[in-house]
Amino acid sequence: MQTASLRLPAILILLWSPGLLLAQGSMEELEALYWARQKEAMSHFTQADVDFMTGMIGHHAQALIMSRLAPANGASTAIRTLAARIINAQNDEIELMQNWLRDREQAVPQVHIDGLNLMMHGGGDHGHHMPGMLTQEQLEELSAAQGMEFDRLFLTYMIQHHAGAVTMVEDLFAVDGAAQDEAAYKLASSIHVDQITEIARMQQMLDDFANQSQ
Amino acid sequence: MNAVCFRWALLGALLTTPVLAQDDPRVGLGAGLFDAEEAIWNLSLVSTNVPPEAYVGVTNSDLAFKDNYVFQGNYNGVLIWDISTPAQPVLVKDYLCPASQNDVSVYEHLLFVSSEAFGGRLDCGTQGIDEQVSHDRLRGIRIFDITDVTNPEYVANVQTCRGSHTHSVLKDPDDDENVYIYISGSAPVRPAEELPGCSDLSPDEDPGSALFRIEVIKVPLADPAQAAVVSSPRIFEDLVAPPRHGPSPADLEAIEKARAEGKFIISINGQSMVLPDQYVGQIISSWAESVGKEGELTAADTAEFRVALQGMFSAQADGEAENDGPAPGPTQCHDITLYPEIGLAGGACEGYGLLLDITDPENPVRVDAVADSNFSYWHSATFSNDGSKILFTDEWGGGGGPKCRPSDPVEWGANALFTLSEDGKMEFQSYYKLPAPQTSEENCVAHNGSLVPVPGRDLFIQSWYQGGISLMDWTDVKNPVEIAYHDRGPVDPNRMQMGGSWSVYWYNGLIVSSEIARGLDIFQLEPSEYLTANEILASNTVVLSYLNAQGQPEYRWPATFVLAHSYLDQLERSGALPADAIASVRSDLYHAASAEGDARAQLFQNIASALESSQDAAKAGLLKETLDALTQ
Incomplete structure (x- = not known):
């Protein structure tokens, strides 16, 4: 396991001296310093960070499976909009997390989706026991639902799914030394606030749905 | 009533509209860190200033201004630039104090800095903190005395339960002894073992919960060490707003088309919606049954149904209000923009845009709320100078995603523009998104900006991360247009590497941008068909002694x-005054500048007569007011 802390890169310590501004190097030297610092920043992470990224890739992949059902299952406009945004957001985040792992020379899970089946290759954890993950039965139930029933189930299950992601971030943040890496903190924080916000939005939609169904 | 899912039929925006800008010079710019290709339009780049070595490769964040100084946050500390000579700014101090986001504000002799992530230390040490519970950690606000700008003194800090992602400084016009800081912190709540009293239970379980509230810090200017949290207003209480945006022009067109086709239109909360076909059948049967009609419905029955339909929904909506308990609502705001001169603040709070009355700084009160089904994460707000409009930004994806690709909808990760009525109601008018598509290698979404004080118009200069900066004219709030920009190619040609403009603000004739990877950029406006030299000169007559963009000044x-x-010039551009009248007024104005007494009065009188033919009475009125003031 790597050491885990936000220590300034050695090169920075060498160059920084209190109260004294060093003469700026050439642009080439500054650029070399920039890239050296990017690389150096990739060495401070914990196994908890790696597990989080690996697990979240699988977790996000299931959200893609759920969301891709919307158009064919007669979802309403609002649900199709929501599902399209989830697909866009979580696809991008999967790529970010894969890059994060690759940069740190960790196994990178590849996502393969075949209908309701999720296959992950190349990474340790398949994410099926992550918080909030739907069971295969729940996925099949969602897949069989149409129209308004699909809308209701989609919201119900996506709230459950998102709540699991929020838990995963909070669990990560509770580990000593985790999420000290800037990229990991930013990504996990974004997932946390985005999904809390989306849960509130979906809960509102579900409440409206319940009111209309009375 | 049977299951009626009209709520689901939210007005669908044209989500697949691609950005059409193939000829835009911003498309296809070559990548590079310090040597990327650039495109610039109606601006000039005065200087680009890389950070000192200790800060290179570390994120540059927000900006604040005081006198001739720019305070630039960086995840390693704060950089203080003297911009008296904009072409050659001088770094007068770098204060090493690692934390994110190190967002900065100033007021008089005080500098305030936000700290949120786990590595921020009370002692500004660079070694970070591994333990989840530590008394060395600072998450909240640091306060520095900058009486000597070149030597800031760290005098106090205030710890908060969720840290401070950003903050806003409120200078109450009626209070010269204190300033107030509204804390925005969306991170998870700290353990009570680290900061006593912090609770992440729901407010039902623990009235002291750190969720569902903001925090207000009072800072006595004479003794900042006494700064402390004085209130935790629960501004989200009982918040119920529909997850829906207002009708855009495309929506309205679709509704009119549907109406012409004989579809069923209902009005909910003042907004028209088309009843989706799949629900029409069951609602009609339900209605027919309730009024005792059987068999095929006649045309008269259908007409009767149309009338009854609205009544059914109105009754339903009324009933709903009674049924609704406290809604979950946001647990925090990302950013709150305070506009003390009009006594209001715009809060960008998770899924909502809020309007707050801040006339009592310690007890802000919510006066309105909007939601928008195209908005993912409400990020920040800016009022028009006259307070009649407000814009909100959506930082979809948190700023780390490439959300300006041709395939990304123009309503997502954009600005939403609202009018603001005198009784405090916000009404959606339009969206604005950076009109030039960006690559997958460029993080891009709506971010921070400020008004540019061109008189008689509403101009907003804004950061779009690696989408560059864009000057938006939102005078016509239904039709915002871009009138200037600057953009660079990606930092890295092969992958998305964080970069781009974090913040860009107008300050005393300069447009100053904090570039995440490249440093501090300083621009000036250049005259164009959209902005005359006179308008630029007039904007430069506004002189600020300091600026925190989240504490909006009145220009x-x-x-x-x-x-x-x-x-x-504006009357000429809009065609509200005929060309010959423009020419005579311009000539009279030039002569009046060097005339005195009666001669000047006579010229002004000529101008007043010529302005009578103006088709824009308001603008002519502004011109006449100016002349009146020049007469005295």
Whole structure:
């Protein structure tokens, strides 16, 4: 396991001296310093960070499976909009997390989706026991639902799914030394606030749905 | 009533509209860190200033301004630049104090800095903190005395339960002894073992919960060490807003088309919606049954149903209000923009845009809320100078995603523009998104900006991360247009590497941008068909002694001839005054500048007569007011 802390890169310590501004190097030297610092920043992470990224890739992949059902299952406009945004957001985040792992020379899970089946290759954890993950039965139930029933189930299950992601971030943040890496903190924080916000939005939609169904 | 899912039929925006800008010079710019290709339009780049070595490769964040100084946050500390010579700013101090986001504000002799992530230390040490519970950690606000700008003194800090992602400084016009800081912190709540009293239970379980509230810090200017949290207003209480945006022009067109086709239209909360076909059948049967009609419905029955339909939904909506308990609502705001001169603040709070009354700084009160089904994460707000409009930004994806690709909808990760009525109601008017598509290698979404004080118009200069900066004219709130920009190619040609403009603000004639990877950029406006030299000169007559963009200043223009010329230029641009009248007024204005007494009065009188034919009475009125002030 790597050491885990936000220590300034050695090169920075060498160059920084209190109260004294060093003469700026050439642009080439500054650029070399920039890239050296990017690389150096990739060495401070914990196994908890790696597990989080690996697990979240699988977790996000299931959200893609759920969301891709919307158009064919007669979802309403609002649900199709929501599902399209989830697909866009979580696809991008999967790529970010894969890059994060690759940069740190960790196994990178590849996502393969075949209908309701999720296959992950190349990474340790398949994410099926992550918080909030739907069971295969729940996925099949969602897949069989149409129209308004699909809308209701989609919201119900996506709230459950998102709540699991929020838990995963909070669990990560509770580990000593985790999420000290800037990229990991930013990504996990974004997932946390985005999904809390989306849960509130979906809960509102579900409440409206319940009111209309009375 | 049977299951009626009209709520689901939210007005669908045209989500697949691609950005059409193939000829835009911003498309296809070559990548590079310090040597990327650039495209610039109606701006000039005065200087680009890389950070000192200790800060290179570390994120540059927000900006604040005081006198001739720019305070630039960086995840390693704060950089203080003297920009008296904009072409050659001088770094007068770098204060090493690692934390994110190190967002900065200033007021008089005090500098405030936000700290949120786990590595921020009370002692500004660079070693970070591994333990989840530590008494060395600072998450909240640091306060520095900058009486000597070149030597800031760290005098106090205030710890908060969720840290401070950003903050806003409120200078109450009626209080010269204190300032107030509204804390925005969306991170998870700290353990009570680290900061006693912090609770992440729901407010039902623990009235002291750190969720569902903001925090207000009071800072006595004479003794900042006494700064402390004085209130935790629960501004989200009982918040119920529909997850829906207002009708855009495309929506309205779709509704009119549907109406013409004989579809069923209902009005909910003042907004028209088309009843989706799949629900029409069951609602009609339900209605027919309730009124005892059987068999095929006649045309008269259908007409009767149309009338009854609205009544059914109105009754339903009324009933709903009674049924609704406290809604979950947001647990925090990302950013709150305070506009003390009008007594209001715009809060960008998770899924909502809020309007707050801040006349009592310790007890802000929510006066309105909007939601928008195209908005993912409400990020920040800016009022028009006259307070009649407000814009919100959506930082979809948190700023780390490439959300300006041709395939990304123009309503997502954009600005939403609202009018603001005198009784405090916000009404959606339009969206604005950076009109030039960006690559997958460029993080891009709506971010921070400020008004540019061109008199008589609403201009907003804004950061779009690696989408560059864009100057938006939102005078016509239904039709915002871009009138200037600057953009660079990606930092890295092969992958998305964080970069781009974090913040860009107008300050005393300069447009100053904090570039995440490249440093501090300083621009000036250049005249164009969209902005005249007179308008630029008039904007430069506004002089600020300090600026925190989240504490929005009111711009006031002194009466000058260049101000009068600006209004005349605007009358010419809009065609509200005939060309010959424009020419005679312009000539009279030039002569009046060097005339005195009766001669000047006579010229002003000529101008007033010529303005009578203006088709824009308001603009002509502004010009006449300026002349009146120049007469005295």
